[in-house]
Amino acid sequence: MEVRDLHVSFTGRLGLGAGLVGKKAAVARAVDGVSLSLQKGEVLALAGESGCGKTTAARAIMGLERPHRGEILYEDEPIWKDLRAYRRKVQMVFQDPTGALNPRETVYESVAEGLRIHRVPGDERTQVAKALSSAGMRPPERFFLNYPHELSGGQRQRVVIAGALVLEPHMIVADEPVSNLDASVRGEILALLMDLRRRLGLTILIVTHDLGLAWMVADRVAVMYLGRVVEIGPAEDVLVHPKHPYTKALLDVVPEVGGGGRPILKGEPPDPTRIPAGCRFHPRCPVVASGRAERLGILGRCTGEDLGLEQKAPGHQVACYLTELGEEP
């Protein structure tokens, strides 16, 4: 899977009056130039706060949003060429397991839906049973006629996962798959995803705001800020030796024993309709705020020149002027 220079924007609605006066609607550049690549069988975590564009990027990858620039290639083919066939290979798991299931459909029907849409030949009942079983709902027949409201959160998410597995995809895009679930149930669902990766060779893209989750399951981590990837690399590198000030700030605030003494970024996550000039993180960057950027002589570039990912080490890329100087945040 390869994503090149993806741009997805949303245009706000304009009232009639404002339109007549010539005002332009606010354009939210949710995804503003994202490039990624995924190898078969790897788990990539797309991490960041809300509003950073990770969910939009994931939805674009799933073909649910149309990007206005950029390409998404799966096995070297643009996905938009044959979206239907693409869907058989890449499936999605959603954040809200309750909302993701039609309350009027039984578990059987929800899982079988994919089969029916694509008119997959074979015994539907066996396929549904197999998918539910792979998702940990055993014995599967017991759940066929249940309705979503009769199941717990963890079970509902398993049904959603089964619904994705039934098409035997090669890749799964999981958008915050466990954040709505109880803490003790999360581990099971994550273990299930890991298990599926191992047994079925699935490639997984996990969108999450939880770096701890990324630590638990991801091979590589891509950190997003305001529509761009600011750091990407192996989890051990990015999460333990972060090279971008934003990544470091995120890691610093993860609550832990004896923690809380470290600097916290001020302000709220910024607005995708008003992206700062230069490096988009510079207004909140501790390196800029502390004067260190000035001392190092990069302040002008931080505030004036936009930048992309620079190579730090093989496989580890960072979008920060510090890396050019070989400095750490």
Added chain:
Amino acid sequence: MSLLSVDELQVTYQTQGGPVPAVRGVAFELARGEVLGLAGESGCGKSTIAGAILRLLPKGTDVSGRVLLDDQNVLELKPGKLRAVRWTEASIVFQGAMHALNPVQRIGDQIAEPIILHGQAGEREALVRAGSLLEQVGLPARRLRDYPHELSGGQRQRVMIAMALACSPRLIIADEPTTALDVMVQAQVLRLLKELQRELGLAMIFITHDLSVLVETCDRLAVMYAGRIIEEGAADTVFRQPAHPYTRALSAAFPEIGDARFRMHPAGLPGDPPYPADLPSGCTFHPRCPDAFGPCSTVDPPLFDVSPGRRAACLLLDAGRASLRAAARTDDHADDDLPAEGQG
């Protein structure tokens, strides 16, 4: 002398489907200026306790036991006295500030409301106080005139905190105050709470499912499951060296980044947190417990002492049963094909 003393608290909701025991005998003490964390997942009863302390539960709910706030039993107060106690002695920061704030009222008025209701000040003075409260929580006073929708999530939560402080209570109960917030904003709010707590010498009960947050902010930690406290002790010890299997599983869900033990090893509990209306027999945790053995399905363990200041409700910790447990263990493994520890 402790500020808050809860003893044998039991809360049973009356629902269409019959009585539902949400809290089944909870007891704890809170000293002045102490921060207690109450951890647990959905259905464990922690939010119910918050409501019970200030008697904010729906009519018809059965509440029994004692809640001594400064030696007054809140559960037995007459309505007049109860109203006087609410907010001036103890207040609550609710979860989901988006819905707890009145969308058609300016936030200044909402903060000032309890001040006026308790007769502590007139309208104008109350607004002035509200302004200074806003400053205390890190918002400029001029935002008094804003409506809730003009604020971001983090800012609304700060407003909730300001409201809770309005009548200078001595105890604040924070019910999932940072759950819906981004990590950065969450960190800001937590730091704010800590600072306020230190400055004002507040006692706090911090309720959340996020153990890692509690570990950072609380002195003591109590873990709840199915309406009972199943472990309590100093926050970092409970987190780092959990005595109860449930606590162990719960803390495994909040890994320390950088610790290789957690890499590629997500671990959870099978099954789901039990519905309060449908609790398993014996130890309510036994169906999901990796260490369950014989008596666990019939005996509901009380809190045993693990060490001074540390207690946990698990049969495995009961010294008298230690030999029984060892015997049961070997029986359990007799049928397994697993190699014994140390081999393979």
Added chain:
Amino acid sequence: MKPTIERPAPAPEPEPLGDQVKLPKSVKAIARTRRKEAALRTWRQYRKSKMGMAGLGILIFFVLVAIFAPVLASRCELSPTCASGPILSPPSWQYPLGTDDLGRSVLALVIWGSRISIAVGLAATLITVVIGTSFGLAAGYYGGWRESALMRVTDWFLVIPFLPLAIVLSVILTPSLTTVILVIGITSWASTARVVRAQVLSLKTRTYVERSRALGASHWHLMSRHILPNVGPLIFANTVLIVAVAILSETTLSFLNLGPDPATNISWGTILEFAFGGGAAFSNDWWWIVPPGLAVVLVVLAFTMIGYALDEILNPKLRAR
């Protein structure tokens, strides 16, 4: 050695509903069988609802009365020339519901009146629902310029006042039953469309709709399998109101000479109109007003009860555990 987590069997689950049925191999056959199964299940559950059965009973009663009207009361009874009863006499053995000011049996009038009233009620409602739902569904689902266009058309029809339109149409069109049905349909569908569109807009954003899209569903699949069934209950609730309005609107239209000649085509509405015109409200001739009024009320009630029962069934969450 890394510790492994034992996975004991999942905790006991609630009993699944229904039984396992032997399923044939092909997908289509399975789909058909499942639909039959689902329909049977729905019927069995519907039977359990007292309210639903009562409503259904009332409705069937009136429909049968309408169908068998010629058998139950001779047609002649409606014509003033045949009327042989005493004028405005209260109920008696010969005339169980009394007579009107022409000496006709009120019972006969009500029996025959059921035909037009129910026919108009059902037909007009059908048109309203079909047009309204199509517009609302398409507008809500597609959005964009299509939505704007459809909604402007809808707004136009919404704003048209009923009476002036009826009068205009009475001049243009030939008076008949079809005209009445058409007029009612045309003026009523707009509000249904608005209601449906609002619901569709809200449903469109549900995660399960998005999941279906992610699975590769076509527009048709989404509309028919996910959106329409969840709009269904709303439509049905709306339908109930429309039936009542339709039955009563028919009265008005008949008097604007839009419908078949009121003198010879009796409906409950016309009976009521004659009764009021004949001063029955002020004199004590209750038997003239109450039966037709009661009939209208009962039919509307029947629809309400059926709607209630169906909603309980169709919305799984409302079912008692």
